[in-house]
Amino acid sequence: MKTKNYLFLLLILVSGKVFSQDYIPVLDNASWIVKAYFFGGSQTFSIIQDGEQTVGPHTYKKYVTPGTSAVYLLREDSAARKVYKLIDNVDVLFFDFNLNASDNITLSNGQNYTVISVSNIDVTGGQRRQWYLNNNSPFGYDEVWIEGVGCNEHPVKASYEMIVEEVYLLQCSSQNGVYVYNQGLANGGTPTDCLSLGIDENAYSTPQITFAPNPFQTDLMISSELSFNNSTLKMYNAMGQIVKQIDHLSGNKIALTRDHLTSGLYLIQLFENGKLVTSNKILVRD
Secondary structure, three states, X not given: OHHHHHHHXXXXXXXXXXXXXXXXXOOOOOEXXXXXXXXXXXXXXXXXXXXXXXXXXXXXXXXEOOOOOOEEEEEEEOOOOEEEEEEOOEEEEEEEOOOOOOOEEEOXXXXXXXXXXXXXXXXXXXEEEEEEEEEOOOOOOOEEEXXXXXXXXXXXXXXXXXXXXXXXXXXXXXEOOEEEEEHHHHOOXXXXXXXXXXXXXXXXXXXXXXXXXXXXXXXXXEEEEEEEEEEEXXXXXXXXXXXXXXXXXXXXXXXXXXXXXXXXXXXXXXXXXXXXXXXXXXXXXX
């Protein structure tokens, strides 16, 4: 009897029905800053949440790209691991993160896809699951979905929604000021320079927190008028890689030593209770 139970559990694990990681929602983060290939070059743009909109029985999160007329309405069922999108006033399945290798699915463009693989890829600070869907039409585009990131071309747009003139390929993305997707890391090669996303640290920082001296050579002091409480410091290099992480920080001052850091530009982020408190670019010099 025990042998049968073990075999049954093994079959479930192989089929992918039991997930080894908690689900990471796509829409938990209210905004993105994205760097993507566009027209043979790179383009950096933001996608921000602009409230909610109810259409029929569903309430969607409304996303816009400032400076454009683009509006995206999406909703997520985290328990079911699915994301839905309003396209032409029709509620359609956009991402299904329950799919397993060899599964088939028909998307809103009416074309059928087969899941070729479900694998883990590296992102900044850890790993995320990636789904590769092959379009069974000889004239269609394949889809690559990444949990908590969206499509590998555009966070809230599918490949089949983009005409030739506006094809993107995601290079870097941050969510609420936190680096997540790095194309180089995801592909197992040289990390992409994501510091050039140009995240406005002032949008996330507060004047009560100071970083001095900046630039610094040996030691940096981070001071706050309000005490840190069980905070976490993360420091990223220009490639978007974490080079330092210090947990369980408390008090009004944080002393950061250079150690073996090479000279160059870095990004420091401070989190408290999982939320970004402040972000600042720091220059280390010899």
